[in-house]
Amino acid sequence: MEKITSTDIRYTDLVSKRFNKRHMGQPEYICLPTSVAEVVAAVQEAVSSKKRVVVRSGGHCLEGFVADPKVRVLIDMSLMTNVAFDAERSAFVVEAGVTVGEMYRRLFLEWGVVLPAGEHPGIGVGGHILGGAFGFLCREYGLAADYLYAVEVVTVDASGKAASVVATREATDPNRELWWAHTGAGGGNFGIVTRYWLRSPDVSTPDPFQALPKAPATITTFRIGWDWKDIDQAVFTRLIQNFGNWSYQHSGPDSDYTPLFSILFMNHKNIGRVELKGLCTGDNAARLIMAHIAAMQEGLHTPKTLQVEQTSWLRFALNPFPELFQPGFDNVQAKIKDAYFRQPLTKNQIDIAYQYLTANLPIGGMLGMATYGGKVNAIAPDATATAQRDSIMDVACNIGWMDPADEGISLEWIRNFYGDLFEDRGGVPVPNEQTDGCMINHPDTDLTHAAWNRSSVAWPLLYYKENFPRLQLVKSKWDPLNIFHHAMSIVAAD
Ligand SMILES: Cc1cc2nc3c(=O)[nH]c(=O)nc-3n(C[C@H](O)[C@H](O)[C@H](O)COP(=O)(O)OP(=O)(O)OC[C@H]3O[C@@H](n4cnc5c(N)ncnc54)[C@H](O)[C@@H]3O)c2cc1C
Structure with a gap:
């Protein structure tokens, strides 16, 4: 396996x-690596020479x-x-190095799914995905x-030997x-x-066109913008309340509104605007969007801009809301602190958000609130390792900066903001009636520190809740030497 070192132009x-x-x-x-065998060889060499190894995909x-x-x-x-269809497993096989956009493209163009x-x-x-x-x-x-449906993983056993294994969700699979x-x-x-096999949970068909949901025929996007000069604390409060109430009312798996998803970007005043962006699929899209917009505006007479557009699924997926992901967006230093919500924000939390989003700050920051639930909430908390299955929103404090000199003030702002939102529960969204921990795809190492997590809930329980002990058993069986680790990796029980 070729080793690319610092003298190589790549x-x-x-x-x-x-x-x-x-x-x-x-x-x-x-x-x-270009094959599973090469991944096994690369891991084996790193382990045998006692070098810390880590994997990267996107x-x-x-x-x-x-x-x-230290890597x-x-x-x-x-x-x-x-990306292909594996007729034997009746599932799409997707290699780990594919980007989400490329996966969308291949699945859509070849099979319309x-x-x-x-x-x-x-x-x-x-x-x-994991x-x-x-x-x-x-x-x-x-x-x-x-x-x-199944995953192929290169693991290292207690003797230090690397090998690949396939684990499926079949009840009889010893690797389940x-x-x-x-x-x-x-x-x-x-x-x-190295590879994922993916198919609809209730489907086993040799027909690739049926093995995953049909892609939406069209996507209707919407954007509403409110100028910060028209927003006072009462308007700010009402917007967050309206969004929270809508999310609460429509988070069930059988809601008519499951085809609708939106994100409320409560941007810092410096950014000039507060925005709601979303999309809806299906023939009823225009009606559902208008009802969503009406709910967002309840009790408000604040001027707004509104843009509704129709596009194809693929065009949208490959460049969703281009103004969000513009050039330079991926050249930032960033910090995100995430929380699942089961109920809307309280008036006190909204007041705290107002204070931080209007505070003196040399750069921008934001409270992002995404609608959640719908079919996510149709699954039992222990059926998969994703334990949060009755949330209504995923909420995140975000900040990004370009100049390293802004790191100190940015981190102070976001840590205090998040800590104050959950001050009554030790500075973190502990699982309780209102909040339900955090999303592991949005990891936050602060939560491992006593200064930022003053609750009695250890950080793994914020992410994995009751599923954590079971994950620890998987860790001790499949990575007994703890070869694969990082600042927030799962540690086996003693
Ligand atoms: C701009 C942006 C938008 C995002 N949007 C969403 C979103 O909409 N929904 C959502 O759920 N998340 C979202 N995320 C979070 C994202 O899902 C996670 O950061 C995810 O871990 C990224 O995977 P990656 O392969 O790109 O990252 P990498 O940096 O390559 O890896 C992330 C972690 O996964 C490990 N890893 C990577 N590849 C493998 C592998 N093959 N096998 C085992 N472990 C592996 C790495 O070692 C590392 O610990 C977003 C992140 C960003 C930066």
């Missing part, structure tokens, strides 16, 4: 492939799990990009991980627990995923 490009420029690694060498990790100065060997999956997954087309499926993976279509179809762990435990925990 090294600089490869080492800087990461969304969050806040973290930086300097591996001794990088491998670009490079969209929000923390420094991959870009870590010596980086295995980059980006040359493993096959879709896997509900994340929003940014550049995310790698390798590190995405973290649950929510996105624009999750309310209508569930999480990507809900479609996982390894499959289950890959439906929500997050990346870098048990081994290197």
